[in-house]
Amino acid sequence: MAVYMNVDLLTRHSFTSFFLFSMGVSLWLICSGGFRRRLVIDHDKGEYRFYVHTHLRHRGPLNQIFIRIIAQKSGRRSLMYRIVLDGYKIDSHTLCGFSEKYKLLECQGRTIASNLKLNYFDYVDTSKRHCVIHRPIRANRGTI
Structure with missing residues (x-):
């Protein structure tokens, strides 16, 4: 001005x-x-609800949301890590900034996931460090 x-x-x-x-x-x-986004986790019903302002955008089972560590290469060719709350049809939410301290972020991510009773995934797709609490419900198939 x-x-x-x-x-x-x-x-x-x-x-x-x-x-x-x-x-x-x-x-x-x-x-x-400016519309407020809100994620409601209901462990009694085993579902989550994602609202934008006051409108329900998505409702789904708890196995569709998770805590994850994401890795990104920095300019010095070292990996930088951060913790993210993500899921199906919800906005990704960063829980912390970038850090090089993987062990500390892994411990914090596991603690957050266990306190919220959500799944935890490591930055590597196939890892022994994943902690899966909620699994997809399979439909019962009839026997032939």
């Missing part, structure tokens, strides 16, 4: 469309991103 006020009167009109466009985009971003 200060830059806009210091511009000469003749060139001020050329900035009017840019100013109005940027105000419109910023208001749209505030309104669209």
Whole structure:
């Protein structure tokens, strides 16, 4: 706004469309991103519910949400890790920032997952460090 006020009167009109466009985009971003997202974990019913504002977006069993460690390469070619709450049809939520301390984050991730009674997955797809509490329910198939 200060830059806009210091511009000469003749060139001020050329900035009017840019100013109005940027105000419109910023208001749209505030309104669209301002809706509160809420994840409700109900262990009694064995399900979770994901709300955006007050609208139910998805309901599913507890085996569809999990705590996971994600690894990403840094510029120094070392791996950086972070803990994420993720699942089916919910927004991914970062629980901590990047760190190089894998053992500490693994311990914290397992603790969070055990306190919330959720599945825990390591950053490697096939690992002995996974902790699976909830498994998918299979439909009973009739015998032939």
